[in-house]
Amino acid sequence: MLGDAFSEAATLILSGDPELFEILGLSIQVSLTALFFSIALGLPIGTALAISQFRGKKACVTVLNSLMGLPPVVVGLLVYLMLSRSGPLGVLGLLYTPTAMVIAQVGLITPIIGALTYQVMDDLHREYRDLFSSLKVPLAKAVPTYLWDARYSLITSVLAGFGRAISEVGAVIIVGGNIDHLTRVMTTAIALETSKGELAIALGLGIILLALALFVNALVTWVKTAGQKNAYV
């Protein structure tokens, strides 16, 4: 029975089953969009926090670090409350749309990218601060230098964020609703199909998700190695 499911799953993948690839396509689209906005938010937040000095900085860092560990279902619930009919953003009618899933994933991975960026930038800033002050490097030049010199670690953080976004289920199932042809992504489909006993499609998607996770991890390792080779990390 399990063997049948496996061979059926393989057939689905190899035959390019349209439903399966529709789900895969939406997953990637939602997570890449979320990643884009999370980079746009998390990178400046982490960088600004690292190179600035103000009262309450420590508290901000603590908050950011704890947000990194937010359970996806909690993020999903919060976004749900915001977007639901009676919520503050209810009028936008975004609940159960891909946009809602993007928002939830942004909420989930922005803290991850922000916190990891902060750690990298904080280390680099401690190392470069005196040199930059000695060379009178203006802020407008210091910031791009920090970003460039942290490039390997930042790419790794971004990949970690993508890996988290594409593989989480708790948030997108709450705000997306796993609606066929609309908000069904890999993880929600796997959850649903498994509960329905439709193991073939669940397995097919599981295999693809696993392959994607392996690919992202291989990319992380490759980036790290490339950086270490030149002592650029």
Place this chain on the structure above:
Amino acid sequence: MPMSDSHNPKHSTVQVEGLSLTLGGKRLLHDLSFNTQTSGTTLIMGPNGAGKSLLLRCLHGLLEPDQGTVEFFGKPAHTQQRHQAMVFQKAVLLRRTARANLLFACQGSEARKKRIETLLSDVHLTEKADQPARLLSGGEQQRLALARALLTEPQILFLDEPTASLDPASVLIIERLIQEANERGVKTLFISHDLGQAKRLASDIVFLHKGQITEHSPADTFFTDPQSREAKAYLDGELVL
């Protein structure tokens, strides 16, 4: 080079008045005053934890003293920032090639860019110019850091134990470049524990002990006839507590 002021006998090259520094509620530098007329190397000596690094950082403007004034060539130190450079105890190098590290310090100045190749050869790094800077040996890294400091054509150069634990060849290259800079009229303030190096480079010695200057003497008398008990004990290799 716009060095005319340094040859004006009216002005001290370095003048420090009543400099005090407190960090974390602890007073670490106590009312330091000294001035020197020489354009050579003023060596700062003293036991570990005496406050040598803190003093240098105050002079270079990396730390803000609570009190006191610092003047270079008769002008307030902060107005002279463009004419200062510093080499740190551990070379701070950007994550790029050796040459790119020098290029970074050019800050768009064509005159500086033109000096890159000469400086690379001065510090014997021409062959390694395109290697990642952080893969160079300790001595090579510190030579690169010195080249970067000299690239900015400073009138005052601060060096915080730049040659501690380096290979003799690197020490020689660094010392020679410092002497050449001194001959061009560059003022250097140099922290070192190395008595041989001190004798080779210093024109005068500021001796620091527990955040206080116990003595400021010309090099030729300091080593033969130190005036303070602390300096004498330090030179004799004793522990002063």
